[in-house]
Amino acid sequence: xxxxxxxxxxxxxxxxxxxAHAARRGKLAKQIVGHDASADVLKRARAVGFADALEFDIGxxxxxxxxxxxxxxxxxxxxxxxxxxxxxxxxxxxxxxGGVKGSVVSDIGPLVPKGxxxxxxxxxxxxxxxxxxxxxxxxxxxRWSIITxxxxxxxxxxxxxxxxxxxxxxxxxxxxxxxxxxxxxxTSHLPHLIAYNIxxxxxxxxxxxxxxxxxxxxxxFRDFTRIAASDPTMWRDVFLNNRQxxxxxxxxxxxxxxxxxRAVRNGDGKLLFDFFTRTRAIRKAIIEQGQxxxxxxxxxx
Amino acid sequence: xxxxxxxxxxxxxxxxxxxAHAARRGKLAKQIVGHDASADVLKRARAVGFADALEFDIGxxxxxxxxxxxxxxxxxxxxxxxxxxxxxxxxxxxxxxGGVKGSVVSDIGPLVPKGxxxxxxxxxxxxxxxxxxxxxxxxxxxRWSIITxxxxxxxxxxxxxxxxxxxxxxxxxxxxxxxxxxxxxxTSHLPHLIAYNIxxxxxxxxxxxxxxxxxxxxxxFRDFTRIAASDPTMWRDVFLNNRQxxxxxxxxxxxxxxxxxRAVRNGDGKLLFDFFTRTRAIRKAIIEQGQxxxxxxxxxx
Numbered sequence: 255x256x257x258x259x260x261x262x263x264x265x266x267x268x269x270x271x272x273x274a275h276a277a278r279r280g281k282l283a284k285q286i287v288g289h290d291a292s293a294d295v296l297k298r299a300r301a302v303g304f305a306d307a308l309e310f311d312i313g314x315x316x317x318x319x320x321x322x323x324x325x326x327x328x329x330x331x332x333x334x335x336x337x338x339x340x341x342x343x344x345x346x347x348x349x350x351x352g353g354v355k356g357s358v359v360s361d362i363g364p365l366v367p368k369g370x371x372x373x374x375x376x377x378x379x380x381x382x383x384x385x386x387x388x389x390x391x392x393x394x395x396x397r398w399s400i401i402t403x404x405x406x407x408x409x410x411x412x413x414x415x416x417x418x419x420x421x422x423x424x425x426x427x428x429x430x431x432x433x434x435x436x437x438x439x440x441t442s443h444l445p446h447l448i449a450y451n452i453x454x455x456x457x458x459x460x461x462x463x464x465x466x467x468x469x470x471x472x473x474x475f476r477d478f479t480r481i482a483a484s485d486p487t488m489w490r491d492v493f494l495n496n497r498q499x500x501x502x503x504x505x506x507x508x509x510x511x512x513x514x515x516r517a518v519r520n521g522d523g524k525l526l527f528d529f530f531t532r533t534r535a536i537r538k539a540i541i542e543q544g545q546x547x548x549x550x551x552x553x554x555x
Numbered sequence: 556x557x558x559x560x561x562x563x564x565x566x567x568x569x570x571x572x573x574x575a576h577a578a579r580r581g582k583l584a585k586q587i588v589g590h591d592a593s594a595d596v597l598k599r600a601r602a603v604g605f606a607d608a609l610e611f612d613i614g615x616x617x618x619x620x621x622x623x624x625x626x627x628x629x630x631x632x633x634x635x636x637x638x639x640x641x642x643x644x645x646x647x648x649x650x651x652x653g654g655v656k657g658s659v660v661s662d663i664g665p666l667v668p669k670g671x672x673x674x675x676x677x678x679x680x681x682x683x684x685x686x687x688x689x690x691x692x693x694x695x696x697x698r699w700s701i702i703t704x705x706x707x708x709x710x711x712x713x714x715x716x717x718x719x720x721x722x723x724x725x726x727x728x729x730x731x732x733x734x735x736x737x738x739x740x741x742t743s744h745l746p747h748l749i750a751y752n753i754x755x756x757x758x759x760x761x762x763x764x765x766x767x768x769x770x771x772x773x774x775x776f777r778d779f780t781r782i783a784a785s786d787p788t789m790w791r792d793v794f795l796n797n798r799q800x801x802x803x804x805x806x807x808x809x810x811x812x813x814x815x816x817r818a819v820r821n822g823d824g825k826l827l828f829d830f831f832t833r834t835r836a837i838r839k840a841i842i843e844q845g846q847x848x849x850x851x852x853x854x855x856x
């Protein structure tokens with residue numbers, strides 16, 4: 255692809271820093287400029303060295319940029335967009351990486367100046383680590399990124415952003431923001447809520463010590479602790495901004511759990527066996543489609 | 556340690572075959588004999604070659620063995636023990652690897668002949684794969700195994716079994732069967748039930764296709780699919796035999812989930828943030844104690 259002249263990354267955590275690493279690897283921008291509201295994060299980003307320039311002034315960061323990507327928690331999107339909007343160049347693409355798209359569209363949409371192409375996006379990739387040191391160039395390789403173009407979005411700008419995400423290593427799908435929010439509620443938001451919840455339950459049991467939970471975690475519990483170690487601010491904001499879809503899938507989850515609970519109580523072995531059998535096929539498909547490792551225990555060392 | 560003369564492994568799935576591999580690695584027995592009720596499994600075990608002899612006759616398998624380990628699903632323990640009991644040598648140790656200990660004690664205990672040392676055990680280790688091809692020598696390395704000696708158990712026999720599990724690579728802890736069942740209910744049984752449940756919920760949503768669930772599973776969902784791919788028979792039997800402890804921790808889990816659900820509904824960001832913050836410490840301790848990988852995403856390739 256034809257590289258962007260200036261890529262401005264607003265927010266230098268795991269995703270922002272990974273975009274910088276991957277954009278440099280793919281030669282997707284002639285200049286990569288980073289901004290963060292935290293002087294400490296900026297200093298640490300400088301030490302890692304993934305950007306050509308770092309700006310504490312958000313206006314300076316986005317000035318003359320032809321691609322600006324907001325990589326802040328969903329709850330911080332509006333303030334960041336308001337601060338940078340007056341400084342956006344005509345013809346620039348303004349995008350984001352927020353895990354909720356409905357709220358981002360309604361928060362940022364009205365702030366976008368005429369002549370700027372606002373095209374939200376969301377890479378379905380991450381790790382349990384946070385901060386500018388956590389990023390790496392291969393984070394998006396083979397994963398999917400979802401672009402949610404608003405009605406009437408400029409087709410050329412959408413194509414440019416799609417090329418950019420493909421250049422970062424990602425596969426790309428276009429989707430409606432509301433559908434995105436429902437899909438992510440089941441594939442990401444509910445799993446995180448459940449993981450946080452079970453870790454909390456284990457933490458609070460009086461009859462089992464925390465030391466015991468830790469020692470015997472290889473029985474299955476440890477799998478949940480990974481995503482329950484994710485960034486609390488990011489996840490608070492996801493749940494505050496995708497309430498309806500999360501409550502919808504939580505309701506379904508609870509209905510299903512009632513059925514399993516009843517089967518345990520009644521000793522209904524046939525129901526349990528049948529339930530536990532049909533779930534294997536999804537794992538198989540996820541591995542076949544390259545979205546997880548086939549090695550036992552995720553290939554952990 | 557002084558090797559056993561003859562180790563008989565009853566049931567040649569993931570755990571049974573891993574014990575054989577690890578016992579051979581550690582030279583823990585002069586002879587390793589395997590038995591399985593399935594001729595197909597026996598044939599596949601022969602092809603892998605982890606035993607010195609394979610016996611379809613359970614009596615021949617345990618005759619003269621000084622260590623016999625039942626590696627069948629919890630629900631199959633009683634029948635297997637009844638079949639082999641008359642053939643046990645005086646002074647032999649009879650043990651098992653069942654994930655529930657209360658039911659194993661009450662099912663097997665009364666069947667054990669005088670002069671045989673019945674000492675239940677449970678290695679907290681496994682993968683999502685099943686069958687005689689799934690075993691490997693390092694499965695127990697660094698993991699914990701729990702031994703639950705009955706009241707009045709022979710101290711020498713307990714010490715021998717402890718040495719054996721240490722020889723397999725494991726750390727060993729002694730515990731009361733009832734406490735074991737509660738500890739495992741939170742560290743293993745509830746995580747599996749929740750994982751099976753969420754995969755089922757995703758499977759049944761009409762508004763999100765299975766293809767979408769698979770494509771975007773890297774958002775967190777895929778972490779649950781690993782343990783939801785575990786052996787259905789084994790897990791059915793666990794839930795049928797540890798009903799009380801599972802219902803107890805399920806009740807706690809549901810109480811906690813009600814609080815999180817209410818916080819999502821009310822937009823209580825402070826509660827969510829505080830909840831999501833305290834769960835990080837457990838992950839950190841699990842990694843520090845060598846029970847999980849510190850690499851991002853479990854170090855998946």
